Amino acid sequence: MTAAALLPLRIGYGEDAHRLEVGRPLILAATEIEDAPRGSVAHSDGDAVLHAVSDALLSGLALGDIGQYFPDTDPQWAGLASGHILQRCLELVAEQGYRPLNVAVVVTLDQPKLGVRRGQIAQALASLLGLASSEVGVSFKTSEGLAPDHVQVRCTVLLGHQSGQ
Numbered sequence: 001m002t003a004a005a006l007l008p009l010r011i012g013y014g015e016d017a018h019r020l021e022v023g024r025p026l027i028l029a030a031t032e033i034e035d036a037p038r039g040s041v042a043h044s045d046g047d048a049v050l051h052a053v054s055d056a057l058l059s060g061l062a063l064g065d066i067g068q069y070f071p072d073t074d075p076q077w078a079g080l081a082s083g084h085i086l087q088r089c090l091e092l093v094a095e096q097g098y099r100p101l102n103v104a105v106v107v108t109l110d111q112p113k114l115g116v117r118r119g120q121i122a123q124a125l126a127s128l129l130g131l132a133s134s135e136v137g138v139s140f141k142t143s144e145g146l147a148p149d150h151v152q153v154r155c156t157v158l159l160g161h162q163s164g165q
């Protein structure tokens with residue numbers, strides 16, 4: 001019997017990073033950080049939180065990564081709102097009978113401080129994932145000046161199979 005049949009839980013992990021440049025918006029969890037001095041350089045809207053969460057969802061079921069489904073060489077994805085990427089990943093997970101049970105994200109960014117937005121970001125992510133905000137952990141770290149020119153996000157997700165409900 002496979003592990004999945006014995007215990008209908010899977011863990012996923014995802015990461016994303018984008019270089020920061022003046023004159024671009026910084027979007028994290030579909031939330032524009034209006035006081036950010038610089039924003040993500042990306043093919044899409046550069047939402048590193050949604051990219052890391054999307055990759056975590058896919059990795060939990062060994063479904064690859066978002067670059068396979070949304071190649072950054074394909075002009076049709078230029079400027080894409082990353083909520084679409086997340087929705088597609090949720091569909092792929094649902095097709096396997098799974099859904100996210102809780103997520104934890106860590107955002108590493110030197111400026112601006114994001115602590116005042118923790119609730120807003122957690123709520124936005126919860127709503128996109130169909131979770132309660134108490135099921136979405138959001139942590140912020142500075143790079144201590146070691147990586148001031150990019151935003152980095154790491155994410156773990158626990159997936160549950162509908163057979164376990």
Ligand SMILES: Nc1ccn([C@@H]2O[C@H](COP(=O)(O)O)[C@@H](O)[C@H]2O)c(=O)n1
Pocket residue numbers: 108109110111112113114115116139140141142143144
């Ligand atoms: N962009 C950020 C980065 C960090 N914080 C908060 O600052 C505290 C200290 O972070 P360190 O990386 O120096 O350990 C911590 O409480 C973070 O939540 C922040 O608000 N925004």
Ligand SMILES: C[C@@]1(CO)OP(=O)(O)OP(=O)(O)OC[C@H]1O
Pocket residue numbers: 016017041042043044045046051066067068070071072077078080
């Ligand atoms: C989202 C995609 C596609 O628009 O591009 P980017 O916005 O550059 O993001 P990244 O996380 O580097 O890779 C995934 C890409 O396929």
